[in-house]
Amino acid sequence: MNRNVSRIFAALFGILAIALPLFAGDYPLQVARNIMLYMALAITWDMLLRSGQISFGIAGLFGVGAYAAILGVIRAGMPAWFSIIFAAIFSGVVAFAIGFLILRLRAMYFSIVTLALGEIFRIIIHNLHDFTGGPEGVVMQQGVIFGGSAGKLYWLTLAGLAVAIAASYWFEKSKIHFALTAIRNNEISAKSSGVNIFRWLLLAFVVTSAIQGLLGGIFVQSYGFATPDTVFSADFTLLPLAMALLGGVYSTRGPIFGAILLGLVSEWLKLKIPYGHLVVYGIIIIIVILFMPQGLKQLVRQPANKTDRRSA
Amino acid sequence: MSKLKTENLTRRFLGLVAVNNVxxxxxxxxxxxxxxxxxAGKTTFINLISGIIMPSEGLIEYKGQDITYIPAHERARMGIARTYQLIHPLENLTLIENxxxxxxxxxxxxxxxARRRAEALCQELGLTGLDRDTSRLTILEIKKMEIARALANEPxxxxxxxxxxxxNADETKDxxxxxxKIAQERHLAVGVVEHVMGVIRELTHRVIVLEAGELIAEGKYEDVSKNPRVIEAYLGGGAA
Structure with a gap:
C-alpha cells in the first residue's frame, strides 16, 4: 500500500475512533472498548516479542495493575485518575523486580515462567483475603470513574490504546528497534556490536508490563470491581496473542488489524451462534497460522523476493 | 605497550582443554x-578475547587494562571488534541497518x-544498494558487510x-x-584466522600457531612454515 494512502486511512480511522461516542449507542461503544483493550494488549505483547521473548504473562501484569488500581482507591483513598497511573507504575516495578530474575531465561523457559507468574499473582491475591477480598474480589463503593458514562469510558480506553500505540512507534523508530531486532536475530553478534542485552530486555519488559498494568487499571475503573478470576482471565493472554499472530507480528499495524478483525468477527459470531463462536474463532486462528504464518500483513506488503545468496 | 596481550590464557570445557596456557x-x-x-582452539581463543566466553584461568590485557572478566558488549565499546566464522547477518534489518x-x-x-557513518563505511568497502534485505546479498557482499559491522564499532x-x-580467488584478493588498507589507515591491530596459507602469507606480518589449544610456534610465516613441529601438527594430525 502506498505510504500516503495508508497515512490518510490511519488519520481517518483515528478521527472516527475519537468521534465514535458522538453518534454510536452504548452497545457499539462497549464492543469498541473491548476491542481497543485487547488491541492495546496485543501491541504490548508484540513489542516484547520483537526481542524474541514470547511472554504468556500478559494477564498476570494486567491483573496486577487492575488490583493495584482498585486497592489504591479502596485502601489508600487514591483519586480514580491517579489509581490508573499507579497501576502502571506498580506493574512496571513488579516487572522490574522479576525481570532481574527471569530475563536470563530464553525461549520456552521464559514463556513458561511468565505463564506461571500470572498464576502466582492470582493465587497470592486469592489468599490475601483481608487485603484483597480473596476469591470474591472487591467492589468500589463510590462507583466507577466518570459515573459510568459510556462515552467517557470509551475515551479513557482509547487513551490507553493511544499510549500503547505511541510506545510501539517509539520502539519502532528509536534505537530500541535496533537493539531488540539484533537480540532476536543473534545475541552473540549483538553483544559484539556493543548491545547490552539484559538492559534492553529489561527496558522492553518493564515498559510493556507498565502499559499492561495501565490497561488493567483502566479496565477495573470501567467496571468498578475486580475478582481474581476476571482480571487474571486467560483471555487477556490468549486473545491478544491470537490477534497479533493473525495480523502479523513485529509491527504496530499487525496487532491493530488483527484485533479489529478478530474482535468484530468474534462479536458477530457471539450473536449468530451463542456458545459456538469460540469454536469458529479457534478455527480461524488455526487456518491463518497454517496458511499465513506472517499474518494478514502478508497480504498488504509485497511478498519478499527472496533469492539465493549465491545467485546474484 | 602492547595493544592486546594474554598471559597463560586457558579455557577448559569439561575435560577438554580448548585453549591451554596461551x-x-x-x-x-x-x-x-x-x-x-x-x-586447534583458534575460534575459542577469539571468543575468549572478545568476551563471548570467559576463561578458566589467565589474564587478558587491552591497552594495559585487565579486561579478563569484562562482558563482551563492554569490550566492543572499548574497541575490540570481530567477525564470525558462521555469518550472522541480522535478517530483519537492511544492509545499512546491519x-x-x-x-x-x-x-x-x-x-x-550512525546512518551517516555507516554509509561512509559501506562506500569505503564498496558496498552499494544499502537498503537491500540481507537475504538478497551475495556471499562477497555479506563478508564485506560483516567487516563493515565490525568496523562500525570503530575498533x-x-x-x-x-x-x-x-x-573465489578474485574475491579473496579483493x-x-x-x-x-583498513589496517594501515586506522592503525589497527588485526588478528586473522584463516585456513588458506596463501592468504596468511600475503596478508600477515607475523603468525602464531595453535595446536590442541597450545601455542606451538610464533614468528614470520616463512619461518614458522618450516618449523618441524608446525609441519607435524598439520600433516601428523591427518588434516592434510
Whole structure:
C-alpha cells in the first residue's frame, strides 16, 4: 500500500475512533472498548516479542495493575485518575523486580515462567483475603470513574490504546528497534556490536508490563470491581496473542488489524451462534497460522523476493 | 605497550582443554595470523578475547587494562571488534541497518549520525544498494558487510574469523587488499584466522600457531612454515 494512502486511512480511522461516542449507542461503544483493550494488549505483547521473548504473562501484569488500581482507591483513598497511573507504575516495578530474575531465561523457559507468574499473582491475591477480598474480589463503593458514562469510558480506553500505540512507534523508530531486532536475530553478534542485552530486555519488559498494568487499571475503573478470576482471565493472554499472530507480528499495524478483525468477527459470531463462536474463532486462528504464518500483513506488503545468496 | 596481550590464557570445557596456557601480544598496526589445524582452539581463543566466553584461568590485557572478566558488549565499546566464522547477518534489518548497529551501541551514536557513518563505511568497502534485505546479498557482499559491522564499532583491535572462506580467488584478493588498507589507515591491530596459507602469507606480518589449544610456534610465516613441529601438527594430525 502506498505510504500516503495508508497515512490518510490511519488519520481517518483515528478521527472516527475519537468521534465514535458522538453518534454510536452504548452497545457499539462497549464492543469498541473491548476491542481497543485487547488491541492495546496485543501491541504490548508484540513489542516484547520483537526481542524474541514470547511472554504468556500478559494477564498476570494486567491483573496486577487492575488490583493495584482498585486497592489504591479502596485502601489508600487514591483519586480514580491517579489509581490508573499507579497501576502502571506498580506493574512496571513488579516487572522490574522479576525481570532481574527471569530475563536470563530464553525461549520456552521464559514463556513458561511468565505463564506461571500470572498464576502466582492470582493465587497470592486469592489468599490475601483481608487485603484483597480473596476469591470474591472487591467492589468500589463510590462507583466507577466518570459515573459510568459510556462515552467517557470509551475515551479513557482509547487513551490507553493511544499510549500503547505511541510506545510501539517509539520502539519502532528509536534505537530500541535496533537493539531488540539484533537480540532476536543473534545475541552473540549483538553483544559484539556493543548491545547490552539484559538492559534492553529489561527496558522492553518493564515498559510493556507498565502499559499492561495501565490497561488493567483502566479496565477495573470501567467496571468498578475486580475478582481474581476476571482480571487474571486467560483471555487477556490468549486473545491478544491470537490477534497479533493473525495480523502479523513485529509491527504496530499487525496487532491493530488483527484485533479489529478478530474482535468484530468474534462479536458477530457471539450473536449468530451463542456458545459456538469460540469454536469458529479457534478455527480461524488455526487456518491463518497454517496458511499465513506472517499474518494478514502478508497480504498488504509485497511478498519478499527472496533469492539465493549465491545467485546474484 | 602492547595493544592486546594474554598471559597463560586457558579455557577448559569439561575435560577438554580448548585453549591451554596461551600467552601472546599484538601491537598497533600489526596483522597477526592465527593458524592451526581444525579443532586447534583458534575460534575459542577469539571468543575468549572478545568476551563471548570467559576463561578458566589467565589474564587478558587491552591497552594495559585487565579486561579478563569484562562482558563482551563492554569490550566492543572499548574497541575490540570481530567477525564470525558462521555469518550472522541480522535478517530483519537492511544492509545499512546491519552496519548501523555497532555505531549505535558500541559508539553511542544517534540514529542519524550512525546512518551517516555507516554509509561512509559501506562506500569505503564498496558496498552499494544499502537498503537491500540481507537475504538478497551475495556471499562477497555479506563478508564485506560483516567487516563493515565490525568496523562500525570503530575498533582498535579487530579479529577476522575466516572471512575469506567461501570466496573465489578474485574475491579473496579483493578482501586481502581491503583488510591491508583498513589496517594501515586506522592503525589497527588485526588478528586473522584463516585456513588458506596463501592468504596468511600475503596478508600477515607475523603468525602464531595453535595446536590442541597450545601455542606451538610464533614468528614470520616463512619461518614458522618450516618449523618441524608446525609441519607435524598439520600433516601428523591427518588434516592434510
Amino acid at each position: 600467552s601472546f601480544s599484538m601491537e598497533e598496526g600489526e596483522i597477526l595470523g592465527i593458524i592451526g589445524p581444525n579443532g 552496519v548501523m548497529v555497532g555505531s549505535i551501541f558500541a559508539k553511542g551514536n544517534g540514529l542519524k549520525e 582498535e583491535v579487530l579479529f577476522l574469523d575466516e572471512v575469506m572462506a567461501g570466496l 578482501i586481502i587488499a581491503m583488510v591491508q
